[in-house]
Amino acid sequence: MKFNPFHQKIGIIGGGQLGKMLIESGLPWNVAYNVLDPDAHAPARRYADTFIHGPLVSKEHILGLAEISDILTYEIEHIDVETLIELKALGKRIIPDPEVLRIIQNKKFQKEFYASNNLETTQFRIVQSMNDVASAIETLSGEKFVIKSAQGGYDGKGVWIVPKSEILNGKLDLPPMEYVVEEFVENATEIAVIVARSQDGEIEAYPCVEMEFDPKLNLVDHLFAPANISSALEDSLKDLATRAVQKLDGVGVFAVELFVDQSGAIFINEIAPRPHNSGHQTIEGNTTSQYEQLNRILLNLPLGKTDLLGPVVMMNLLGQEGVEGDYTLTGLEELFKTPKANLHWYNKTSTRPGRKMGHLTVRADSVEIALQHARKIRRALQMKPFTR
Amino acid sequence: MKFNPFHQKIGIIGGGQLGKMLIESGLPWNVAYNVLDPDAHAPARRYADTFIHGPLVSKEHILGLAEISDILTYEIEHIDVETLIELKALGKRIIPDPEVLRIIQNKKFQKEFYASNNLETTQFRIVQSMNDVASAIETLSGEKFVIKSAQGGYDGKGVWIVPKSEILNGKLDLPPMEYVVEEFVENATEIAVIVARSQDGEIEAYPCVEMEFDPKLNLVDHLFAPANISSALEDSLKDLATRAVQKLDGVGVFAVELFVDQSGAIFINEIAPRPHNSGHQTIEGNTTSQYEQLNRILLNLPLGKTDLLGPVVMMNLLGQEGVEGDYTLTGLEELFKTPKANLHWYNKTSTRPGRKMGHLTVRADSVEIALQHARKIRRALQMKPFTR
Numbered sequence: 001m002k003f004n005p006f007h008q009k010i011g012i013i014g015g016g017q018l019g020k021m022l023i024e025s026g027l028p029w030n031v032a033y034n035v036l037d038p039d040a041h042a043p044a045r046r047y048a049d050t051f052i053h054g055p056l057v058s059k060e061h062i063l064g065l066a067e068i069s070d071i072l073t074y075e076i077e078h079i080d081v082e083t084l085i086e087l088k089a090l091g092k093r094i095i096p097d098p099e100v101l102r103i104i105q106n107k108k109f110q111k112e113f114y115a116s117n118n119l120e121t122t123q124f125r126i127v128q129s130m131n132d133v134a135s136a137i138e139t140l141s142g143e144k145f146v147i148k149s150a151q152g153g154y155d156g157k158g159v160w161i162v163p164k165s166e167i168l169n170g171k172l173d174l175p176p177m178e179y180v181v182e183e184f185v186e187n188a189t190e191i192a193v194i195v196a197r198s199q200d201g202e203i204e205a206y207p208c209v210e211m212e213f214d215p216k217l218n219l220v221d222h223l224f225a226p227a228n229i230s231s232a233l234e235d236s237l238k239d240l241a242t243r244a245v246q247k248l249d250g251v252g253v254f255a256v257e258l259f260v261d262q263s264g265a266i267f268i269n270e271i272a273p274r275p276h277n278s279g280h281q282t283i284e285g286n287t288t289s290q291y292e293q294l295n296r297i298l299l300n301l302p303l304g305k306t307d308l309l310g311p312v313v314m315m316n317l318l319g320q321e322g323v324e325g326d327y328t329l330t331g332l333e334e335l336f337k338t339p340k341a342n343l344h345w346y347n348k349t350s351t352r353p354g355r356k357m358g359h360l361t362v363r364a365d366s367v368e369i370a371l372q373h374a375r376k377i378r379r380a381l382q383m384k385p386f387t388r
Numbered sequence: 389m390k391f392n393p394f395h396q397k398i399g400i401i402g403g404g405q406l407g408k409m410l411i412e413s414g415l416p417w418n419v420a421y422n423v424l425d426p427d428a429h430a431p432a433r434r435y436a437d438t439f440i441h442g443p444l445v446s447k448e449h450i451l452g453l454a455e456i457s458d459i460l461t462y463e464i465e466h467i468d469v470e471t472l473i474e475l476k477a478l479g480k481r482i483i484p485d486p487e488v489l490r491i492i493q494n495k496k497f498q499k500e501f502y503a504s505n506n507l508e509t510t511q512f513r514i515v516q517s518m519n520d521v522a523s524a525i526e527t528l529s530g531e532k533f534v535i536k537s538a539q540g541g542y543d544g545k546g547v548w549i550v551p552k553s554e555i556l557n558g559k560l561d562l563p564p565m566e567y568v569v570e571e572f573v574e575n576a577t578e579i580a581v582i583v584a585r586s587q588d589g590e591i592e593a594y595p596c597v598e599m600e601f602d603p604k605l606n607l608v609d610h611l612f613a614p615a616n617i618s619s620a621l622e623d624s625l626k627d628l629a630t631r632a633v634q635k636l637d638g639v640g641v642f643a644v645e646l647f648v649d650q651s652g653a654i655f656i657n658e659i660a661p662r663p664h665n666s667g668h669q670t671i672e673g674n675t676t677s678q679y680e681q682l683n684r685i686l687l688n689l690p691l692g693k694t695d696l697l698g699p700v701v702m703m704n705l706l707g708q709e710g711v712e713g714d715y716t717l718t719g720l721e722e723l724f725k726t727p728k729a730n731l732h733w734y735n736k737t738s739t740r741p742g743r744k745m746g747h748l749t750v751r752a753d754s755v756e757i758a759l760q761h762a763r764k765i766r767r768a769l770q771m772k773p774f775t776r
Contacts, residue, residue, distance in 0.1 A: 004717040006733065020415075027412050027435065030735040047415065047435055287728055302724040309697075329392040336684065339693040340675055345394065347418040 005299040006031050009049065011069025013056055015042030017346040017356065018075035018275050021283070023047045025291035031299070036065045041349040059083045066092055071298050073252070075274050077105050078152065095199075095298055096252035096273045103248065104273050107180045108150040114268055117247040120240060121268045122259070124182040126150070130174050133167050136181045144184035149177055159218060185267060188259040191227055192278030193241035195254045196293040199300050203246065204293075205238040206286060206306040209278055211257075214318075217354045220277055222315040222374065224367045225285060225308055229260065236266055244268055253294040255279060277316065281361045284342050285312030312363045313370040315378055317345075319355035326386040327351045334380035338373050340364065351383050393687040394419050397437065399457025401444055403430030405734040405744065406463035406663050409671065411435050413679035419687070424453045429737040447471045454480055459686050461640070463662050465493050466540065483587075483686055484640035484661045491636065492661050495568045496538040502656055505635040508628060509656045510647070512570040514538070518562050521555050524569045532572035537565055547606060573655060576647040579615055580666030581629035583642045584681040587688050591634065592681075593626040594674060594694040597666055599645075602706070605742045608665055610703040610762065612755045613673060613696055617648065624654055632656055641682040643667055665704065669749045672730050673700030700751050701758040703766055705733075707743035714774040715739045722768035726761050728752065739771050 006029040012019045015037030023033045023044055035048035038055050045051045050068055054061030056079040066072055066087050072094045084098035103109045114121040125136035137145055145167065149158040161184060166172055190213065194206040210227035211220050227234065241256035248254075248271070255276030257269040279290035288296075288304025296303055327350070335341055345358040360377055364370035394417045400407045403425030411421045411432055423436035426443050433439045438456055442449030444467040454460055454475050460482045472486035491497045502509040513524035525533055533555065537546040549572060554560055578601065582594040598615035599608050615622065629644035636642075636659070643664030645657040667678035676684075676692025684691055715738070723729055728751040739745055748765055752758035 005720060006717075024412070024415050027408075027415070028730070028732045030434075030733055032434075046418075046420075046437075049434075296724065301720065304724070305727040329394075332393060332689065336690040336692070342416070344416045345418055 005301060008070040008299060009034060009068065010295075010298055011036070011065040011072045012044065012048075013062065013065065013072065013074035013079050014076040015039070015044035015048065015051070016075060017043050017344070017358075019044035020047070020346065021280070021289075021344065022073075022075065022275065022291045022294060025283075025289055026295045029295070031295060034065055034069050036061055041347075043346045043348060046347070056080070063087070071095060073274075073294070073298060074101070077101065077273065081105060096250050096254070100248050100250045100252075100273055104271055106150050107148045107270075108178060110270065111180050111182075113248070114244070117244075119244050119247065119268050120266055122146075122183045122185060124180055127179050127181055129176050130172055130179070133172065133179070133181055134170070137164065137167060140181070140183050142183050142186070144186070146180075146182040146184050147172075147174070148180045148182070149174075150180060151178070185259040185261045187262055189227075189229065190269075191229070191237050191258045191260060192223070192276070193238055193256045193258065194276065194279040194282065194290050194293075194306075195241050195245040195256055196290070196297060196303055196306070197245050197251055197254070198297050198303050199251055202303050203242060204303050204306045205242050206279065206282060206290070207308045208234050208237050209281070209314075211278060217318065219318065219354065219356070220316055222313055222371070223278055223281065224311070224313045224371065225281065226311065226367070228367075233260065233264065233266070240266060240268055244271060252297055253279075253290050277356070277359075280344065280359050281312045281314035282306075283344075284340075284361045284363060285309055285314075310363055311365065311367045311370055312361055313367060313374045314359055314361045315374040316356060317358040317360065317378065317381065319351040319353050319357050320383050321353045323383050323385050324352050325350045327383040328386045329381065330384055331380035331382045335360065335377045338362065338377055341373060341377060357383065393689060396458040396687060397422060397456065398683075398686055399424070399453040399460045400432065400436075401450060401453065401460065401462035401467050402464040403427070403432035403436065403439070404463060405431050405732070405746075407432035408435070408734065409668075409677075409732065410461075410463065410663065410679045410682060413671075413677055414683045417683070419683060422453055422457050424449055429735075431734045431736060434735070444468065451475070459483060461662075461682070461686060462489070465489065465661065469493060484638050484642075488636050488638045488640075488661055492659055494538050495536045495658075496566060498658065499568050499570075501636070502632070505632075507632050507635065507656050508654055510534075510571045510573060512568050515567050515569055517564050518560055518567070521560065521567070521569055522558075525552065525555060528569070528571050530571045530574070532574070534568075534570040534572050535560075535562070536568045536570070537562075538568055539566070573647040573649050575650055577615075577617065578657075579617070579625050579646045579648060580611070580664070581626055581644045581646065582664065582667040582670065582678050582681075582694075583629050583633040583644055584678070584685060584691055584694070585633050585639055585642070586685050586691050587639055590691050591630060592691050592694045593630050594667065594670060594678070595696045596622050596625050597669070597702075599666060605706065607706065607742065607744070608704055610701055610759070611666055611669065612699070612701045612759065613669065614699065614755070616755075621648065621652065621654075628654055628656055632659060640685055641667070641678050665744070665747075668732065668747050669700045669702035670694075671732075672728075672749045672751060673697055673702075698751055699753065699755045699758055700749055701755060701762045702747055702749050703762040704744060705746040705748065705766065705769060707739040707741050707745050708771050709741045711771050711773050712740050713738045715771040716774045717769065718772055719768035719770045723748065723765045726750065726765055729761060729765060745771065 015035040208227040214221040340363040403423040596615040733746040
């Protein structure tokens, strides 16, 4: 076989579960992937054509990946963007564009981008140290605030929700760095919209999903689609998400997280320039998964349809309290007895509390029934400490 | 991670497209596969943990595969069954059982098995050479007969449909060996039923699919589900297929091919003890694919539901006339523009006319519409000779 669109090698910076599922989606077309990851046991390693073992912020390793790949993409934001910008200048195809990543990597840049492009977002102030937070909130409203480190936050880390009283009492104790201080949306409905935009500018938004967070871990506990919102609100949210990706001039798959407050006002929270936890359920729940969609975009093929096939729930399977390191997975029977239940297990060799170890999706005639099934399956699945 | 059901290594004898799709279906669970195949470019090779390059009838190579695998299965019948029987005696888990394979490998044994177990099949005679065919058909009826070599037939090879006149004229010229001579079912509707049976004896039949053959190649051109038959007939066919697998005491996935004649009488034609071309569309068209089902069976997990999600067409993509060896694949646009169309391309490095190079499935609101889409896509897809 000689050159055809599938014959291009894709280099993925990052070899976690997102990379793994991207590869899985490309196997029916025989697309080959190279993977860079610092973890020798990275989930995507087994099916990589070439695995490069090295840091995601290492110029040398990213250049090495670029050399053996026709197209570069990334499944994590915390990578060496300057090297990507240099590679782009040399003509390398990088999707999404590193200039988009540069904005998204920094939460200050992200917020300023929304504000300057009339993309509805919560009011915010930028502060250069914790000492400035008290004066910043004088011009904001509410009894709670969200404080985010401008750089380096990830997976619920680097984000704090703090009561006004605690700020005014001077009880806050965070390391010295730049922060975004935002108004907190009380009792928000949290929505995600996956937006796909092709190299030709074709754009498709997936149906809204509604997310329920684990309050302790600040991670998605589960999500469901269709979201429990009016179709007018669904349209507004998809429109806002679509406008954001268009303004970014982004090519790729983008996860747009949004808030709806009690009055129905909508706010863009964050964008991830990659497939996302909030789109896992598209594998079984939608005509085209977010992973296939990214493969189509990378290979410059037309976008697939994004419609929902029916009610679906996605539930994260996080490392349980009290189990660290080696583990064994038990209680699979319930999962395999449940119709239209699917497991994705990420092949991480060790567990720790709160670590994303896998997820499950359940389809049913209603979100409620799917959720009941998913809860029952998750209760049965146990990661047990492994003892010889 | 330590022992759990997914942690067993599966050894597959044969590394063609069936092995490839079996592996793809196990990746979300991180199942590891070893593959034995004589072709250094076997489709399943890329994602095999260990690839053993060797003949499928070589004792030494099958023992090598067994040594590094917890469970053995096969994706082709023409393998060394005696070695499997020895391995079974030593306690190796082999699914399906090699005694089942021994019956199926030989078309005489298969026919005699159906006849002796009251499984409706066409009338037949066994002959030891071509010279005996004329006398054999004296006791059969019809104007055409099917002649099959008892051993070694595969993928439409080793099967001839011959008019009575040609046999009586002595025009038939086939190599000296044992043959099955069967009555030919005129204007038959050809149906396949995939039957899955677990290690615990749990059994599930997939909905009937109706097959249209390419008359020249004697290969499936396309198939569709639901079949265009009454529900009473659907039930009878599923019942016959199920009884056949139960009588075989088979564990695994079995493709049962059946005929329906113009009067509505049904006949079992052949059984393949593995996932089959006639079950490819279960990947997109059914709750559980034939490949996931076999993985569940191999890992001793409960069977999944087999229900059809909606009308589906599967169309084979065969090597085109006039193109041999190196090729390039063009005309993908139509495929990617069509909603609910999926391509599986088998990663064969060279083509030849009639070779199974890939398949596509299309889902739509009706079989008719799906078939229109599939035809349009196939017309657009072209394998062109590759010239530098």
